[in-house]
Amino acid sequence: MTDAKSVHHVTYDLLRKLGLTTVFGNPGSTEQTFLQDFPDDFTYVLGLQEASVLAMADGFAQVTGKPALVNLHTAAGTGNAMGSLIAAYRANTPLIVTAGQQTREMSVVDPYLNNPDATVLPQPWVKWAYEPARAEDVPAAFMRAYAVAMQPPAGPVFLSIPLDDWDKPALGPAVVRTVSRRVQPDAERLREFADRISRAERPLLLLGPEVDRAGAWDAGIAFAEKLRASVRGSALSDRCSFPEDHPLYGGPLPLTIAGVNEALQGFDVVIAIGAQVFRYYPYVAGEWVPEGTAVLQITADPHLAAIAPVGDSLIGDVGIALEQLLELVEVPADRTAPRGLTRDFSGELPVAAAPLLPNDVYAVLSSVKPDDAAVVMESTSTLADLIQWWPTRRTASFFATGSGGIGWGVPAAVGVALGDRARGVKRTVVASIGDGSFQYSIQAIWTAAQHKLPIVFVVQRNGEYCVLKSFALLEETPNVPGLNLPDLDIASLATGFGCRTANVGSTEELAREFKAALAADGPTVLVVPTQPHLPFLG
Structure with a gap:
């Protein structure tokens, strides 16, 4: 074992192979053994508070389309980041969030800066939380964290690493694996949805944030234009999935049960793709949907399918679903495309002194x-x-x-x-x-x-x-x-x-x-x- 490489060396080599070479953090005492001898080919992005650190990583991962690595301080520092962690979880952002932990030898006496039950603190706002049972398991834990964060629905994961693990000898090189990021929708159920959409007389298309996250922007436009249907967005959406100046775009749905019911009046089928059914905020009572309005939901997130109060759901990648619906759905030739929001930019720009509107x-x-x-x-x-x-x-x-x-x-x-x-x-x-x-x-x-x-x-x-x-x-x-x-x-x-x-x-x-x-x-x-x-x- 004298020639064995350290857990620190093997883990950094794994992170390098996975492309996780940017670390967002604010260094604390229990993290310095992880950050020691920081490699020249890695980038450390310093934030001045942990909530900012995690939100920076969130924006970075959303733009790059790859997981980002976050390094937080133990218990109190992780607590500082919890608000941003909730946002990342809700936005399905793949993050590997790590936090230092006190030494294993002292954990039984609950020393200063210890994080007892470390995996409990970030829950339920992570897909997986883990503290390796032994130092030798740290590289494998990172590989599993990467796989869990990437697989749909993507999201943050959490690793608690005792500070004395990094200098221990590793078992050998880390095993590098790849995982799929897309799940094929059930073909038979998708054809059933397509038949119901084809029979619709006045459909409404709701395109939620999953569409943009899946890189399915163009597929959504093509499907809307073939369907010649009014397009709405989710209320308070974290991403935009359809051009807001498109003639078919009617704006985001309202925020209340009663408001959504009113907005859906006259539509016989609502096709919610990559969207929650529906995103509500203040409580204003009403019926979920108007009488005679059916809801078809396609989402990669089983949670969103489970909590829908009405309608039928299909689990699968929304980009794949849109591409296949484009071929499967038949649209009456005489359907007239509705008009969306109207804008007039022809007038002169306002001239006013502060305070401005x-x-x-x-x-x-x-x-x-x-x-x-x-x-x-x-x-x-x-x-x-x-x-x-x-x-x-x-x-x-x-x-x-x-x-x-x-x-x-x-x-x-x-x-x-x-x-x-x-x-x-x-x-x-x-x-x-x-x-x-x-x-x-x-x-x-x-x-x-x-x-x-x-x-x-x-x-x-x-x-x-x-x-x-x-x-x-x-x-x-x-x-x-x-x-x-x-x-x-x-x-x-x-x-x-x-x-x-x-x-x-x-x-x-x-x-x-x-x-x-x-x-x-x-x-x-x-x-x-x-x-x-x-x-x-x-």
Whole structure:
């Protein structure tokens, strides 16, 4: 055994072969044995807080389409990252999340920084959680973690590694395996679905975030155009799966049971592909679907199939399903295509002084943004204005949180930009962030500055938690405290983290500063005072 390579050496060799050479982390004492002698061909992306670290890795993995490796500190550090872990789990992002653990010899006395029952802490927000029974099992545990994270539905996994495992001798080279990332839909059931769709008189197509994640953007367009059906998106979707300026696009579905029921009136079949049936938020009672409306769901996620309150479900890769439905479905020749959302960009751009309307902000940005820019969205109260003025037109160019918690958007934008750089893509990332959301993960802009990433953070400063005020009205809960955010000097904070910053006082200044941000060597934070704008939650 004297010539045996260490667990550290064998594990890094495995990670290299799997292409996991970017590590997102914030080093703690129990992780330094893993990070010692860090290889030159690996990249360590430092974040200043674990929630930001994990969200950066989430954005990176979504853009690259490959698992990302996250290294967290033991118990307390993992706890810091839990909010971002929930978002990654909900978005089916493949992550291998590791955390250090105290030495095996001391674990029985529960020493400082120990994580008792380490595998329990991240659950249920991981697909698999494991602490190897012995040091020699660490490389094999990483291989299994990779396989579990990759297989559909993809998602994060968690490994707890005692700090004294890394220097132990390994059993030998790690076994490298490959796994499938796609599951073929049941052919007979898919033909049954196709027959029912062919007999539909007025179908509605719902394309959810799985479609974009599966790389099936073009297949979704082709199927919608053959079907000549109205297309809707999931409410508060974390990805966009259909061009929002397409003539068939009718916008996202409402957020309530009653609202969805009303939106589905007159349709005899709803074809939900890669989408939950349905994504609800506030409770407004009603029937799930109108009488006479059938629901057909195709998803790669057995959980989404199991929780659907109505309809029939089919498990399988949505890209494969769309390609096969395109051949199987027959459409009446005389079916008239419906009209979707209408937009008029012919008018003059608004000229106004701050505080601006969110509509004015997006109108101006739409006139100066690059066509290929990616959007990271965490300004929930202004989402309708974004869709109106800045419709998503390309695959993998819209990103939002999968969980509903705030604080994901700023670090995720950093991860998206780093992912673009890793795959050799040059584009601007525009992060539209509410002033309340910006405070949750503001330290992530330091990483953006250190890496000189092409990100423009547009912070709409309305001085309140606007969407929560909408809920207060909906739920008839007056005098809720803590909904106002006075006296935040966001520009000074951003400057302190090393970012180019500007306070914007008018629409003309917004256009000028945004153009300057596009030419800057690194990130810019634009603080735009805006008028409160209560969104419709029905």
